[in-house]
Amino acid sequence: MSWLEALILGLVQGLTEFLPVSSSGHLAIGRELLGVEASGDLVFEVAVHAATVLSTIVVFRKEILKLFQGLFKFKMNDETDYVLKILVSMIPVFVVGMFFKDYVEDLFQSMMVVGLALIVTAMLLFFSDFASKKAQAGNPARNGISFWQALVVGLGQACAVIPGLSRSGTTISTGLICGVKREVMAQFSFLMVLIPILGEAFLDVVGGDMAASTIGTLPLVVGFLAAFVSGLFACKVMIALVRRARLCWFALYCAIVGALVLIFA
Numbered sequence: 001m002s003w004l005e006a007l008i009l010g011l012v013q014g015l016t017e018f019l020p021v022s023s024s025g026h027l028a029i030g031r032e033l034l035g036v037e038a039s040g041d042l043v044f045e046v047a048v049h050a051a052t053v054l055s056t057i058v059v060f061r062k063e064i065l066k067l068f069q070g071l072f073k074f075k076m077n078d079e080t081d082y083v084l085k086i087l088v089s090m091i092p093v094f095v096v097g098m099f100f101k102d103y104v105e106d107l108f109q110s111m112m113v114v115g116l117a118l119i120v121t122a123m124l125l126f127f128s129d130f131a132s133k134k135a136q137a138g139n140p141a142r143n144g145i146s147f148w149q150a151l152v153v154g155l156g157q158a159c160a161v162i163p164g165l166s167r168s169g170t171t172i173s174t175g176l177i178c179g180v181k182r183e184v185m186a187q188f189s190f191l192m193v194l195i196p197i198l199g200e201a202f203l204d205v206v207g208g209d210m211a212a213s214t215i216g217t218l219p220l221v222v223g224f225l226a227a228f229v230s231g232l233f234a235c236k237v238m239i240a241l242v243r244r245a246r247l248c249w250f251a252l253y254c255a256i257v258g259a260l261v262l263i264f265a
Contacts, residue, residue: 001044005034006219010226013048014055017231018190018238020125020169020250021257023052025114028163029261032111045108046197047220048227053197055231056190059239063187082143089154089192096158097196104161111265117164118258125166125251128173144184145175150192152178153185157192164258167193169250172242186242190235 001009012030016023027045030036057064070079096104107113141149156174160167168189175185 001036001215001219003218003222005036006044006215006223007226008034009036009044010048010051010223011230013223014052014227014230014232015234017049017052017227018168018234019241020121020166020172020238020247021254022114022118022121022160022164022166022169023049024108025118025121025164025166025257028108028111028114029257044215044220044223047224049197051224051227052231052235053194055228055235056194058232059235060187060191064191078143085143085145085147085150086188086192086195088147089150089157089188090196091151092154092158093161093196096161108163111261113162114164115258115261115265117162118254118261121164121166121169122251122253122255122258124173125169125247125254128176129246129248129251131177145180145188149175149178149180150188153180153188153192157196164261166254168238169247169254173247182242186239189242190239 009027009030012026013023016026024045027048067079067083070077071083073080145153153171153175156170157167159165160170171189171192172185175189176182180188
């Protein structure tokens with residue numbers, strides 16, 4: 001992979017990570033269009049995902065600081081409750097990462113999987129637009145989301161390790177279908193991914209996967225920076241879109257792209 005290809009793929013990752021259109025699916029499509037061979041590891045994907053996580057931290061820095069301040073008061077307050085629900089949401093993706101990582105890596109080699117998953121994403125987004133109307137009356141749970149809703153959203157995130165199945169689209173749609181309000185899901189969806197992605201990046205570094213990667217240092221750095229800068233922009237845009245806009249337009253886009261992938265795959 002050249003630095004220019006890494007730049008393009010990093011921009012693709014940053015712009016699509018927060019939009020409900022599947023960044024992993026678009027990375028696979030981008031690689032196919034650029035003629036970049038998929039490596040046997042996921043180091044580049046982890047690096048650019050870590051970059052978008054860093055952009056999330058920058059955008060939500062005030063909210064994250066508030067959560068830490070409340071958590072270290074060592075009592076059950078709104079911040080502690082919120083952090084506990086984020087931890088609950090991480091359980092399913094932790095199980096997938098521990099026991100199914102090799103299987104997930106194999107899925108990144110199939111464009112057919114990407115196409116089918118994009119169509120599933122489209123159906124989820126389309127259905128959630130109608131289901132979200134039920135959540136507008138309010139959620140009696142603390143912080144607007146209950147523990148069981150956090151777990152269900154976490155199951156959605158675990159399924160979204162499939163390339164083409166949008167993580168933000170799946171978690172937001174799952175939350176809306178369960179009755180969580182749009183503004184609550186806009187923040188929860190982005191904060192719940194912080195620890196899993198950073199943890200994966202940390203394990204790659206200490207486990208030697210980063211050093212053993214077939215991708216050079218320069219492409220990794222360029223891809224990381226491109227994903228971080230474009231991710232800052234996309235994160236702010238997506239927050240506004242989830243709160244105000246209908247998701248069916250993204251559903252239409254995913255359906256068209258998914259169909260094209262299946263036709264040409």
